[in-house]
Amino acid sequence: MFSCILAGAAQLEHATEASRWPGFSFASQGAFGKVLLVRHTKTRRVYAMKIMHKRLLEMRDHVGYSRMEREILAGVNHPFLVGLCFAFQTDTKLYLVMPYMAGGELFAHLNREGALL
Numbered sequence: 001m002f003s004c005i006l007a008g009a010a011q012l013e014h015a016t017e018a019s020r021w022p023g024f025s026f027a028s029q030g031a032f033g034k035v036l037l038v039r040h041t042k043t044r045r046v047y048a049m050k051i052m053h054k055r056l057l058e059m060r061d062h063v064g065y066s067r068m069e070r071e072i073l074a075g076v077n078h079p080f081l082v083g084l085c086f087a088f089q090t091d092t093k094l095y096l097v098m099p100y101m102a103g104g105e106l107f108a109h110l111n112r113e114g115a116l117l
Helices: 008-017 055-058 063-075 106-113
Strands: 021-027 033-039 047-055 084-088 091-101
Touching: 008 106, 033 091, 047 055, 055 091, 091 106
Parallel strands: none
Antiparallel strands: 021 033, 033 047, 047 091, 084 091
16 A cells, blocks of 8 residues: 655655656646646655646636545545645645556546446
C-alpha cells in the first residue's frame, strides 16, 4: 500500500511549493486543468498532480465541487482507493497531489465496459 505520511512540518513546508514538484510527463487533460506526473524533489517519489485553474472554476460555478473533491480525497483511507497526499494553492491555481497509480482513470474503464448507463 502506498503511504502519504509526512515526515514532519519541514517536509510539509517544502511539499507545498509548486517549484518542489517538477513535472516530467503529461497524464491527462480535464475541463478545469490537467494532471501531470511529478517527482518530489526531496523524496524522489512519483505522484499525480492535478492542477486546476481557479478562474475556470469560478466562471463555471464549480468552486464548491473542487472543495468537496479535496475533502473527500483527504478523508479516503482504503487500500483500493487513492487519497490525497498534499494540497496547496497559488494565486491562480489549485494543486491536488495524489499517489500515482498506473492503469488509467476508473471512469474511462467503467465507461468502456458499459457499466455507466
